[in-house]
Amino acid sequence: MPDVVVAGAGPTGLLTAFELERAGLDVLVLERDAEQATQSKALALQPRSVEVLADRGLLPAIEPSVQAKLPAGHFSGLPIGYADLPTRFPYQLGVEQAHVAAAIEARLRTPVVRDAAVTAVSQDDEGVTVTAGRRTHRAGWLVAADGGHSTVRTLLGAAFPGTSARVSLVVADVTLSAKPAGVADGWQLPSQGSGYLLPLSGGRFRTVVFGEEQQRLGRDEPVTAGEVQRALTAAHGPGILVGEVLWASRFGDASRQLERYRHGRVLFAGDAAHIHLPVGGQGLNLGLQDAVNLGWKLAATIRGTAPDGLLDSYHDERHPIAARVLVSTRAQAVLGVPDPDAAAVRAVFTELLAVPEARRAVAMELSGLGITYPGTTGRATGVPAAPDGRAVLVGATVPAGWAGRVEGRLGAAPRLVRPDGYVAWHGGPGLEDALHRWFGLPAPEKP
Ligand SMILES: Cc1cc2nc3c(=O)[nH]c(=O)nc-3n(C[C@H](O)[C@H](O)[C@H](O)COP(=O)(O)OP(=O)(O)OC[C@H]3O[C@@H](n4cnc5c(N)ncnc54)[C@H](O)[C@@H]3O)c2cc1C
Structure with a gap:
């Protein structure tokens, strides 16, 4: 089991x-x-x-x-x-x-x-x-x-x-048989508006479209090449020609x-x-x-x-x-x-x-770098996770009874790092408290 x-x-x-x-x-x-x-x-x-x-x-x-x-x-x-x-x-x-x-x-x-x-x-x-x-x-x-x-x-x-979805969008990976120069030539941030295009590997292009047609069609309606073509023509003009729709899905703004x-x-x-x-x-x-x-x-x-x-x-x-x-x-x-x-x-x-x-x-x-959790002081940088999922104690001796749950490492800046990479103690008093708070009781000493 x-x-x-x-x-x-x-x-x-x-x-x-x-x-x-x-x-x-x-x-x-x-x-x-x-x-x-x-x-x-x-x-x-x-x-x-x-x-x-x-x-x-x-x-x-x-x-x-x-x-x-x-x-x-x-x-x-x-x-x-x-x-x-x-x-x-x-x-x-x-x-x-x-x-x-x-x-x-x-x-x-x-x-x-x-x-x-x-x-x-x-x-x-x-x-x-x-x-x-x-x-x-x-x-x-x-x-x-x-x-x-x-x-x-x-x-x-x-x-x-x-809240339920109020707008409907289509994400599609397509091939293009023609496109105007300067469109989707490299990776760029999504622009505002329908018709964002990004080159993927293998001659595929990613697009996201959300025009009037997408709002009219039902959520389960299949996405056709014609629908994508109309949306891309509206965004980029007649010089863009959709070849094949390789994958497409409708999604919305449900929250x-x-x-x-x-x-x-x-x-x-x-x-x-x-x-x-x-x-x-x-x-x-x-x-x-x-x-x-x-x-x-x-x-x-x-x-x-x-x-x-x-x-x-x-x-x-x-x-x-x-x-x-x-x-x-x-x-x-x-x-x-x-x-x-x-x-x-x-x-x-x-x-x-x-x-x-x-x-x-x-x-x-x-x-995601700004995430902190109560009782931690943010993420540890430069402290790789222990391969076996233990916590990591840098720059201090692992107290008796904790070796099964805490890996000790050398280092100048003392820190106790939870297995998810957040600092639970950073030098000074309080190491034992932090160990108890996050990892329970130490294992009994072997006789
Ligand atoms: C168009 C679009 C663009 C996005 N772009 C970004 C982006 O750039 N950056 C970003 O961070 N996020 C982005 N997201 C969001 C991101 O894709 C999702 O948040 C992410 O896929 C969530 O991963 P997940 O493993 O929780 O769920 P999913 O990726 O949905 O995986 C769930 C898995 O569960 C399986 N499953 C479903 N039902 C069952 C069942 N009953 N039993 C067993 N298995 C089941 C499914 O087959 C699937 O493999 C985007 C989403 C969309 C729609």
């Missing part, structure tokens, strides 16, 4: 499984789709996600697929420079989400079980029972990372308050968040826990940070070493972060509305962003 079943092999589910396996647990990942994803919704990783992947040794496998290092993020299309951010990676990595997921999946001990859509879930005091296809699995815990339309969320009747990320022995992460307009490149990054926050807490809970309340701190720490992203993406959506009032707000906002402090505050938020 696995310790944990993870529903969904998107980036969030895969990184959660990676974190749990790293900590020595047995994990079963159940994925609805029969094949590994080759299409990507997200095309960019924010600096904090790049740090997290680098610290876990996952970046080298992603790097060959990187198409661009974007020196800025954007807020509703307004460039937000990253050059002065306090990180080794002061840029967004332009890389298709499918490559990120594949790199994580390649490092899992237990292969993902595909063609295995979760259809039923029940739980009792001892564990969870999960049905996928004709098979029923028993495990101690379930992590629901089954995306924005989460089946597990529906099965549990979990409250998912927020919702689970009231509680934990429902007994079921924990929600990624899009299963929060959805919003994908503007500013936040969703994938939120999911990856959920995964690294949850992984070590669930592992310690399963091993029986977690202090009281540690697992619930996953909700307490991560819910406000996603709530803030929902505020940010709602604001970005308003700035993008094509009417004079929104244009006036956009003009004022653009002026404000010329103030370095304002630009930096927005950059720290979008990049």
